Amino acid sequence: MPESFDVHDHRHQMKQLNKSSDTELYENRDGLACPVCTAAFNRLFVLRGDGKQFPENDGARFCLLNQDAVYLFRH
Numbered sequence: 001m002p003e004s005f006d007v008h009d010h011r012h013q014m015k016q017l018n019k020s021s022d023t024e025l026y027e028n029r030d031g032l033a034c035p036v037c038t039a040a041f042n043r044l045f046v047l048r049g050d051g052k053q054f055p056e057n058d059g060a061r062f063c064l065l066n067q068d069a070v071y072l073f074r075h
């Protein structure tokens, strides 16, 4: 089971690149470990709204559904 991840615990170790009313995007500045696989991640996308659709830019369009919160760690 992955460890939980609280943005506020690591706020000083990440640079916020983008923020909207229901999404946040951070850059990992301090080699923070991904709570899922333990390797350092590159960016963290947080979805606090209900859902978001991403356009096709480098592949097929995808959609995220949020039922509590979604944390997407990109490597």
Ligand SMILES: [Zn+2]
Residues within 6 Å of the ligand: 034, 035, 036, 037, 038, 039, 041, 073, 075
């Ligand atoms: Zn990972």
